[in-house]
Amino acid sequence: MKFPLYFSRKIAFSKDNKNNLSRVIIFIGRLSVALGIIVSLITVSTGFGSKKAIKERLADFSGHITVRSTRSNSSYNTSVLDNQGLDVKRIKEIPDVASVQKYAMLTGIMRNEHNFAGIIFKGIGKDFDSLRFKKFLISGTTPQVTEKGYNNGVVISDKTAKDLHLKVKDSIVTVFSKADQQPIYRKFEVLGIYRTDIKMIDDQFVIGDINHIRKIQDMKPDEAGGIDIFFKNINDADTDFPEIEKLIGYKNYAEKATEKFPQITDWISIFDTNIALIIIIMLIVVVINIIMVLLILIIERTNSIGLLKTLGASNSQIRATFINYTLIIMIPGLLYGNVMGLGLILIQKFFGLIKLNPENYYVSTVPVDLNPLAIISISLGILIISGLALIIPSYLISKISPVKAIKYN
Structure with missing residues (x-):
């Protein structure tokens, strides 16, 4: 020593x-x-x-990477995805990808005798990952969407439920607007209540059947306003983002979860x-x-x-x-x-x-x-x-x- x-x-x-x-x-x-x-x-x-x-939390609610049409720009109302160059099958085959789900979004107003709330109705399909979403549920369940007919069940945020004095199994009327047409009314049943603790999400988003948006927006049965891509690890989104961009076509664009909310x-x-x-x-x-x-x-x-x-x-x-x-x-x-x-x-x-x-x-x-x-x-x-x-x-x-x-x- x-x-x-x-x-x-x-x-x-x-x-x-x-x-x-x-x-x-x-x-x-x-x-x-x-x-x-x-x-x-x-x-x-x-x-x-x-x-x-x-x-x-941001990624598990809205996808690690989201693909939308360039016609949507920054609007919450989604335009139909362009299928030219969009290869969903190859996206699903990427080893790091856990799941892919389609959606469409439309703004509206929920109202009853107590209050009203501006909402973003996010329509989901049968490929919705309910297990991933389950961590946000504080009561009730998510709607089981088959894309055949219409499921009138919705999941609303805890804040919206408190503002409108709603609980599971209550009914609520939602008003959607369409250019050059009269307002469109839909009556939904509250199947579940969620909370993400992220104000920009909890203040606005309602989860429901994509077929309601397809009907209002005159979309075809197989069309969607976007796809959410989930990865096995959140860090994989940065690694695989360039490859995703090659598989979505030039009329669509990809966006990471963190880019949707720049203030966060x-x-x-x-x-x-x-x-x-x-x-x-x-x-x-x-x-x-x-x-x-x-x-x-x-x-x-x-x-x-x-x-x-x-x-x-x-x-x-x-x-x-x-x-x-x-x-x-x-x-x-x-x-x-x-x-x-x-x-x-x-x-x-x-x-x-x-x-x-x-x-x-x-x-x-x-x-x-x-x-x-x-x-x-x-x-x-x-x-x-x-x-x-x-x-x-x-x-x-x-x-x-x-x-x-x-x-x-």
Whole structure:
């Protein structure tokens, strides 16, 4: 074993540390490291967790990638998809694709004696992924659409249900408008109530039979206003997006879930800045505290430094000894910080104790993401950067004279 590492371990585990100033210094150093780890872990896990949760909610409701006609532009009323160049079969054969479902959308107004609400009626077909949608249901079921005849069942949002004083099995009249024609009335039965916690969705969308829109819009039985493409992993959407664009034809366009709601995307991007800022601040605090610990330990052990120099130890060996000594002090702080930080994260993950206002944060509880790579990177990053930061202040040792050091009291 090399001398610096051997000697640093000897003084780190020396019983003398329990009866002098080192005891307090070691406690402060370990406490600062532990707090830095805890705050960094919570920041990263909640930041990445929030980004992931919001993106998944957007994608699971409206598809990771949506294909629409260019004639629809940004309108909520969908135009019929152009079949020229559109190859749905090949899209389904892409390995990362989990499912594909067709839809059509039309704006309308739901009203009763209590209130009225502007809605976007999203018509679904028999290929609707009810299992994926089930996570949003808070009561009732989704309509079983066969595309033969008309299913008058709809799923409305919790907000719409409260605004119109509706519950499952209640009836509601919806008014649709059509150019140069009288308003068209449809009476629906509430089969289910959903909540995504995303205001832009919950304020507007109603799920029902696509045949109602086909009838109102004079569409053919096999036509649709768009297709929702779901992937096995949300990250696959970015990877496969170029391939999807090649299979939809030039009169249609593809759009990612996050692109449909740019205000949410802009809000999510703030997380990256906040995470980086908090980690940098905590890193600075930890490094400053560790440097102070090193300097105080050097001053406290001036006699030992003088004795080591007298016995022939070089400045570089003594510097390495004290740097190793300080890093050894940090290790229990890293362990305590990881245990406490991960413990708090797991409590939130399984019990959801901390709640949020979904109107502001798009989720009702603080989501967390346990990423092993991020956890390891935080601990290693703090340890490595602290070690590098200790190199410059350790040069104070070279200024200590052996003769004066031995006399130092």
